[in-house]
Amino acid sequence: MIVLRYLVEPGFFGSEPVHIALAVGAIVAVTSAVVGVFTVTRGQSFAGHSLADIATTGGSGAFLIGINQFWGYLAFGAGAAAFMEMIGIQRRRGRDVATGVVLGAALGLAALFLYLGTQYSTTTGASFSILFGSIFVLTPSTVPALIVSALLALVTVAALGRVLLLSSLSPDIAAARGVPVRAVGAAFLMALAVSVALSAVIIGAVLSTALLIGPAATALRVAKGPVRAMAVAAGIGVAATWLGILLAYDSYYWPPAGRGWPVSFFVVTLIVGGYLVSYLRPRPPRAMAQESPDAEQVCSAR
Amino acid sequence: MFGPLMLNTWIAATAVAVIAGVTGFFAVLRGSTFAAHAIPNGAFAGAAGASLLGLNPFVGLAVFSVAGALGIAGLSRRARSDVATALTFVMMLGVGALFVSWSSQYAQEAYSLLFGEVFGVSAEEVLPIGILGLVSVAAIVVMFRPLMLSSALPEVAEARGVSARRMELGFLLVMALATSMTVPVVGALLMFSLMIGPAAAARSLTARPGLAMALSVVIALVTVWAGLALSYRSDWPLGFFVGMIGAAFFLAGRAYAAVARSARRAGKTFPQTARSLRYLQLLAFPRREQGPGEKDFRLLPGVSRWRGAYSSATGATIRRTRPAGCSTGWPSTSAGTWSSRTWTRFSSAMTSPR
Numbered sequence: 001m002i003v004l005r006y007l008v009e010p011g012f013f014g015s016e017p018v019h020i021a022l023a024v025g026a027i028v029a030v031t032s033a034v035v036g037v038f039t040v041t042r043g044q045s046f047a048g049h050s051l052a053d054i055a056t057t058g059g060s061g062a063f064l065i066g067i068n069q070f071w072g073y074l075a076f077g078a079g080a081a082a083f084m085e086m087i088g089i090q091r092r093r094g095r096d097v098a099t100g101v102v103l104g105a106a107l108g109l110a111a112l113f114l115y116l117g118t119q120y121s122t123t124t125g126a127s128f129s130i131l132f133g134s135i136f137v138l139t140p141s142t143v144p145a146l147i148v149s150a151l152l153a154l155v156t157v158a159a160l161g162r163v164l165l166l167s168s169l170s171p172d173i174a175a176a177r178g179v180p181v182r183a184v185g186a187a188f189l190m191a192l193a194v195s196v197a198l199s200a201v202i203i204g205a206v207l208s209t210a211l212l213i214g215p216a217a218t219a220l221r222v223a224k225g226p227v228r229a230m231a232v233a234a235g236i237g238v239a240a241t242w243l244g245i246l247l248a249y250d251s252y253y254w255p256p257a258g259r260g261w262p263v264s265f266f267v268v269t270l271i272v273g274g275y276l277v278s279y280l281r282p283r284p285p286r287a288m289a290q291e292s293p294d295a296e297q298v299c300s301a302r
Numbered sequence: 303m304f305g306p307l308m309l310n311t312w313i314a315a316t317a318v319a320v321i322a323g324v325t326g327f328f329a330v331l332r333g334s335t336f337a338a339h340a341i342p343n344g345a346f347a348g349a350a351g352a353s354l355l356g357l358n359p360f361v362g363l364a365v366f367s368v369a370g371a372l373g374i375a376g377l378s379r380r381a382r383s384d385v386a387t388a389l390t391f392v393m394m395l396g397v398g399a400l401f402v403s404w405s406s407q408y409a410q411e412a413y414s415l416l417f418g419e420v421f422g423v424s425a426e427e428v429l430p431i432g433i434l435g436l437v438s439v440a441a442i443v444v445m446f447r448p449l450m451l452s453s454a455l456p457e458v459a460e461a462r463g464v465s466a467r468r469m470e471l472g473f474l475l476v477m478a479l480a481t482s483m484t485v486p487v488v489g490a491l492l493m494f495s496l497m498i499g500p501a502a503a504a505r506s507l508t509a510r511p512g513l514a515m516a517l518s519v520v521i522a523l524v525t526v527w528a529g530l531a532l533s534y535r536s537d538w539p540l541g542f543f544v545g546m547i548g549a550a551f552f553l554a555g556r557a558y559a560a561v562a563r564s565a566r567r568a569g570k571t572f573p574q575t576a577r578s579l580r581y582l583q584l585l586a587f588p589r590r591e592q593g594p595g596e597k598d599f600r601l602l603p604g605v606s607r608w609r610g611a612y613s614s615a616t617g618a619t620i621r622r623t624r625p626a627g628c629s630t631g632w633p634s635t636s637a638g639t640w641s642s643r644t645w646t647r648f649s650s651a652m653t654s655p656r
Contacts, residue, residue, distance in 0.1 A: 045384040046336040049391070087556065096384070097502050100335035101552045104495030108545020111491060115539045206399065210392040217385045262403045268396030272389050279380065 021245050021263075024143060028199040029211055029237030031150040034157055034230050035195050036216030038188060041226075042168045046096050047084060047189065048196055048212045050103040052205040054080040055197030057110040064113055069201075070145055077197035080106060081189040085182075146198050153195035156187060164188055165226055207264045211237050214271035221278045240270040310423040311530065317428075317435040318488050319496065319526040321480045323519030324442050326497030328473060330505055332453040336384055337374055337474060338497045340391035342481040342490035344370045347398025349486070354405045360430075364482040370394055371474035379467065420488050420530075420540055427487060434483040441476045449473060450511055492541045496522055499548020503555035521551050 039048045058076025059069045080102050087098045157164065167174035167181045175181050200208040219233035244267035251261040329338040348366025349359040370390055377386030442449070452459035452469040460466055484493050500521035504514045529543035 040382075040385055043382060043384055045388040046339070049336075049339075049388060087553075096333050096335045097330050097498065100330075100339065100494075100498040101502055101549055103339065104491075104498050105545045105549035107491040108495060108542040108549075111539040111541035111545070115542075206392055206395040209388060210396070213385060213388040214392070217381065217389070260403075262396075262399040265396045265400040265403075268392050272393045275389060 018245065018249060020143065022242060024146060024202060025241035025245060026238050027146060027150050028203060028208070029215070029241045030234045031153055031195050032199065032208070032211040033215050033219070033233035033237045035153055035192055036212040037220065037226060037230050037233055038157065038164060038168060039192060039212060040216045040220055041165075042185075042188070044095070044189075044192070045209075045213050047081075047099045048192055049205070049209040050084075050099050050106075051077055051080060051193045051196045052200035052208045053103060053110075054106040055193070055200055056205060057106045057113065058197075059201055060110060060113040060117060064117055073197045073201050074194065076106070077193035078190060081193040082186070085186045085189055142202055146202055149194050149198040153191040156191035160184055160187060204264055207267055210264075210268045210271050211241070214268075214275055215240070218271075218275045218278045221275075236271070236274055240267050240274065244270055308421075308534070310425055310428050311420055312527075314423045314428050314431050314487055315420060315526045315530055316523065317431050318484050318493070319522040320519055321435045321438055321484060322493060322496040323500055323522035324439050324515065325477050325480050326501035326522070327504065327515045327518040328442065328449060328453060329477065329497055330501040331450075332470075332473065334383070334387075334470075334473070335498055336387045336391075337371075338477065339494050340374070340387050340394075341367050341370045341474070341478055342485050342493045344391050344394030344398070345478075345481060345485060346490060347394045347401060350398050350401035350405070354401050359486060360482065363485055364478075366394060367478035367482045368475065371471070371478040375467070375471040375474055378470070383470075419486075420492075421534075423487055431483050431487060434479060438476050438480040441472075441479075445469070445472055445476075489541060492544050495541070495545040495548045496526060499545075499552050500525055503548075503551040506552075506555035506559040525551065 036048070039045060055073045055077040058072035058074075060072075061076065062069045062072025083102050084095075084098050087101070163174070163179050164184055166177070167179050167184050171181050174184075196208055196212060199211070203211075215233040215236040216229070218236055219229040219231075223229040223232040244263050247266045248261060248263040251266075254261060326338065329335055345363045345367040348362030348364070348369075350362070351366070352359045352362025373390035373393070374383070374387050377390060448459065448464045449469055449472070451462070452464050452466050456466045459469070481490075481493055488496075501518040503521055504517035507517055508514050525544055525547045528547055529540050532538075532543045533540040
């Protein structure tokens, strides 16, 4: 009992912000894990991170013209995804360049919006809270929007399912079998944009990227098959998030500042640590995340 | 606009544009745009840590950007590079969040690191930027040939004894060096857009590597000068103009490439501009004749190695300057040196789109 009290600061389970943080963290972790497995397999980590940054730009733009920020996130996320798909070449290198160009333009817009915003109001710390966010200062009213967007992303990925997997692993075979590779890729990018945008706004762009890439990359190293990888990734993500929230709550009296350490630091450290631990395994059973996948197996399993 | 107060700004911006044009060209060619985003942005954590310890922020920036380069290169040994970059990046930002939460008055400084304070450059800041710019450009020039081969054709480079891993590490370190000095002046966001947009535009304009790099520098210069002038007049942030102009150049480059491709398909000798550019390039860099000690200079008959490597990486068509059967230009025409199998492997590596 004493040990438990030492581990868990009293009041942890009774506090309202902690309840919301735990629930939101779990939702985001599960969605990110499922979407993240495909993101890592397709090699679109950069797009996943950029969409988070771009969506926050949309949020500040919406704030500037005085409409609900929710629409700003969605409009910018979806618009950027469409742009990337439009100018992006199918090859991996070209895709990252297209992502970079869109991100550069969006960051320029962000600079403008923040400048105009600071001229008309006093939101000096805006850029900072957009980047890092905080899972503890959520308003309960954003939770339904988060759940809806998470469901949207999950349903899209589940509906595309096997087709998406095949076209991620081997676009050529997928195209030969009559899969509209381009359209599938665009639909996935939209789902990614929706899920990443909202999670970035609620828990910060850093944490959103960490939850999207880290657990999925770890799971793809240790798990066999995509479905098991998703389950493992969801487990890792939820565990890291909850443990991070617990540690952040405990750290309130830790040195040096006595204000508590940020959640994002703990969660990121746990996720990266978990990824490094997965290296201890001698060799991955099946290198799904590597370049040469067993596309024929997927094909014949279909 | 060109007064003594603005002079430092113009000099610093010009130096930054040259650095960004040169390093960005390789960042785009190698497809390491994510690293170009991650290193400058993640390095701000170092500045936060340095200000916490009471050190010069340059020290923190340098330490963290080098650490980031080492982390990306180290992790990508066993994982795909985008995953390695993402994890290194979030780790750096997580540590940055921790540092910021320890010090209380950092938010304003963080804003200036992200968006830069190019209009407040002092003379003391210009000198280190210039020196660092020279060092990083010199490093790229020294590494140019192996770096080019390893960026365009990693397998061929490995076969020729150029370690891809070492090249990756070297390039990332140059990028770290370039960003640690420029970030406090122009900001991480501007540095990133200046590296990607002009270089991507230059790559669509021409298939010749040397010319593409020169064009990348020129476009970066035009972008940053126009951005400075517009920003000075309108009082809007420089990052906005640079981001927009860079993206516009990229779109224009892609449009030009598309028009040129369709014209070539229709059989017309379209690109008059390309020809005049090539003429200018020939004036500036006259083609060397092959000397006796340079047997390796040509890999395919009539196609210089760099051009072959570059065009197969970018998908541009290889134009032979000599007929294929011509004996001159082939390394040691004694037939025993190259078996037919080597020949097939090399030629397919050279011509197949990647």
